[in-house]
Amino acid sequence: MRTMPRVVYGALGRNCVAFSPITFHRNTSWILSPLFCHIDTKKVWISRRDLVPSRGIYSENAVKQMRKRVLSTDEKYGNAGQQMHEVNRIKRVSIEGNIAVGKSTFAKLLRSASKDWEVVPEPVTKWQKVDTSQQSASNLLDMMYKDPQRWAYTFQTFSCMTRLRTQLQLPPQRLLRARATPVQVFERSVYSDRYIFALNMVHLGCISSVEWAVYQDWHSFLVEQFGRRLELEGIIYLKAPPEICHKRLGRRGRDEEKGVELAYLERLHTQHENWLVHRSTELHFEQLKRVPVLVLDASVEFAEDSDVQKEFIMQVTNFFNSI
Numbered sequence: 379m380r381t382m383p384r385v386v387y388g389a390l391g392r393n394c395v396a397f398s399p400i401t402f403h404r405n406t407s408w409i410l411s412p413l414f415c416h417i418d419t420k421k422v423w424i425s426r427r428d429l430v431p432s433r434g435i436y437s438e439n440a441v442k443q444m445r446k447r448v449l450s451t452d453e454k455y456g457n458a459g460q461q462m463h464e465v466n467r468i469k470r471v472s473i474e475g476n477i478a479v480g481k482s483t484f485a486k487l488l489r490s491a492s493k494d495w496e497v498v499p500e501p502v503t504k505w506q507k508v509d510t511s512q513q514s515a516s517n518l519l520d521m522m523y524k525d526p527q528r529w530a531y532t533f534q535t536f537s538c539m540t541r542l543r544t545q546l547q548l549p550p551q552r553l554l555r556a557r558a559t560p561v562q563v564f565e566r567s568v569y570s571d572r573y574i575f576a577l578n579m580v581h582l583g584c585i586s587s588v589e590w591a592v593y594q595d596w597h598s599f600l601v602e603q604f605g606r607r608l609e610l611e612g613i614i615y616l617k618a619p620p621e622i623c624h625k626r627l628g629r630r631g632r633d634e635e636k637g638v639e640l641a642y643l644e645r646l647h648t649q650h651e652n653w654l655v656h657r658s659t660e661l662h663f664e665q666l667k668r669v670p671v672l673v674l675d676a677s678v679e680f681a682e683d684s685d686v687q688k689e690f691i692m693q694v695t696n697f698f699n700s701i
């Protein structure tokens with residue numbers, strides 16, 4: 379395809395706009411994704427990952443208005459451009475797996491293995507304490523387990539929003555300065571929210587077809603709007619038989635989970651296998667279909683076994699370097 383240099387005026391989300399000569403294909407205009415560009419006529423950091431197809435070319439006047447907003451953002455954040463360039467280097471990976479398979483325990487191991495890896499926990503405490511501006515907070519996790527027919531949809535809207543915020547969180551400074559491979563590791567993701575839990579609730583009849591249509595509509599919209607900022611470079615799937623997870627769940631003794639039966643964990647296990655092993659779950663995001671998955675045998679009791687821990691870390695390191 380013929381390429382030609384052009385000045386591109388592209389809208390970059392809420393507070394950024396790029397206006398810089400960049401080369402682009404004749405029929406496709408490209409813009410920089412919101413998080414990763416610094417606005418300065420002389421300096422624009424571009425990498426392949428930053429380029430996303432533009433939804434439109436904007437008038438000069440609109441660009442002027444947007445530029446004003448961008449400049450005020452730059453004043454506020456100082457050397458944001460360089461930081462954004464570095465954010466761009468950070469890989470994002472989620473840990474997926476059944477309830478009580480050992481995600482948090484594994485996350486602790488990763489945290490202690492390298493300061494270039496940041497582990498972001500699942501926002502469970504937010505679900506346990508929803509601020510209702512009344513005297514006491516509501517425990518939505520408990521409500522969902524006690525009456526899934528009534529609360530499953532509400533739960534999925536809140537869990538997904540909290541996961542969204544978690545995934546959009548900016549990485550800490552130390553990751554921006556990392557020399558090796560900096561990685562942000564999330565416990566679960568907006569994708570497991572949909573393709574594991576919400577889907578399972580649909581199969582159980584706890585989310586109605588109307589609720590499911592509504593969920594899928596806003597979920598797809600949000601994921602598409604945030605684009606690259608929500609993409610994962612890899613997934614670590616901790617896999618163990620549901621029986622083992624059930625035992626661990628009992629040992630952990632979380633109050634809300636007292637009524638969780640083995641059958642529920644079996645269903646979630648099947649959902650994980652369909653998505654991450656058989657790859658038979660219908661997915662709606664192209665990039666997600668191609669995400670590399672590292673499967674680890676989480677039935678091994680590694681807490682006291684430093685050889686197993688070393689083996690896990692080696693596999694994870696190789697995986698991070700490969701993605």
Ligand SMILES: Nc1ncnc2c1ncn2[C@@H]1O[C@H](COP(=O)(O)OP(=O)(O)O)[C@@H](O)[C@H]1O
Binds near residue numbers: 476480483484627680
């Ligand atoms: N590999 C393991 N071997 C034995 N027990 C484990 C292992 N991983 C986790 N556990 C225990 O199982 C329970 C659930 O682990 P946790 O990390 O909280 O799971 P998750 O975050 O996946 O829900 C905890 O009591 C933890 O100590």
Ligand SMILES: Nc1nc2c(ncn2[C@H]2C[C@H](O)[C@@H](COP(=O)(O)O)O2)c(=O)[nH]1
Binds near residue numbers: 478533
């Ligand atoms: N119905 C849903 N339940 C969820 C979802 N994400 C997590 N959970 C539950 C499962 C556990 O009881 C608890 C925390 O999970 P861990 O596996 O980290 O222990 O929250 C969800 O999206 N829907």
